[in-house]
Amino acid sequence: MRAIDLNCDLGESFGRYTMGLDDQVIPLVSSVNVACGMHAGDPMVMRRTVRMATQAGVAIGAHPGYPDLQGFGRRDMNLSPDEAYSFVLYQIGALAGFCAAEGARLHHVKPHGQLYNRAAADRALADAIAAAVRDFDPQLVLVGLAGGQLVEAGESLGLRCASEFFADRNYTDEGVLAPRSMPNATLTDEAFAVKRAVRAVREGTIESITGKTIRVSADTICTHGDNVRALEFVRELRCALEEANVEIKPV
Template identity: 55%
Template sequence: MWIDLNVDAGESFGNWKLGQDEELFPLVSSVNVACGFHAGDPLTMRRTLELAQRAGIAVGAHPGFPDLVGFGRREMAAGPEEVYADVLYQVGALAAFLKVAGMPLHHVKPHGALYNRATRDAPTAAAIARAVRDYDPGLPLVVLPGTPLEAEAQRLGLRTVAEAFPERGYTQDGRLAPRGTPGAWIHDPELAARRAVQMVLWGRVEAVDGGVVPVRAQTLCIHGDNPQALAIAKAVREALEREEVAIRTY
């Protein structure tokens, strides 16, 4: 048995630093790199790819809303055509740096409020999927399973990769608990590790509002901006490996 372990990274901007990318990368198998809209800048993108190349991990694009001040986590009134253009622009920007580095683009995973909207709004989901398909129809799209993002990507013929979040709370309907609500974030590394094992081995996890939620996962995400990201990544990896689950990319 195996699972991909991914981390959102490259989210610094200029002299403002965020995350522990250099320490995190050896613990994961793939990375989602900010493309300059919600975080990141050209030099940060280039340096992040250098770290990923040294660690031997796969690199994906992490496009979001153009919202540096809000870190891409604020809802924006962007219609489908604007979402399409924004995603295509960001994927192309990262792809240019990857080409120079001699590295392939491995996947695309939307960020923050853009990802969340695509889990409930079919036109937004379709715009994201169309941008990925038009860039490269063989490029996998990381999705929250059972949502419009998964459905629209598959309708357009894209390969989808089901994602789960051991350090985020789930509600009974299988959605991520809204940020700022009780239980939305898991900061205890050992609890996150137990949840990761539940997700991978048993296909379920406890909901913040009671009961158990079915989970389908091909990749597990660690948020690089979680203050406990490094400790969580270590605990999750160690717990999975104790259960003889290999960490490798899809």
């Protein structure tokens, strides 16, 4: 039986502002990526999200991003490698503290937004992020875009790495995520997105944004908790994977 991790970016509420249906989505996935207070989230949200994930028995990951609350971490901040190392290490440590308080263990690290995208192409930034993960805990799994520099950087430091596929995002002919500045960067046809994700897992190929068949590697599939129909999409995706005889479990 083929196995795949189904992850979701969560814990993105802040103060009085609520984003997503985290309590309902968490039981449907096998791992969660929790915002660490820089691009979204706050200490109360982090603690609550870790507690829900622990109770549901899913793997918990840190989701460090640029210090950019207003831009939701999706704007490039051009941090130096030394700055990136420090910001990532700081955020991992913060979430690990909440995990320890709940009797859980931090399982993985997945950068967020533009930090993630840039690390897929910028080796110096990728090296800095991978070093922060290794220096905090070399047993952590580092999650990055399939075929990107972050996975290569992590593997070069001896980290366990997971290649990620995005269920709700379009890909270019080169196999990278279509920029969010493009009007069709995010898939809106849920039936097509679900079918494409199953194909990615079983065949290792998908259609690019132009319709070209491209190769993809997937150890984990990402969904986004801030989508309007996040709950319905995750439920449909999980059902389709199970019907395709794919086991859903953490990396």
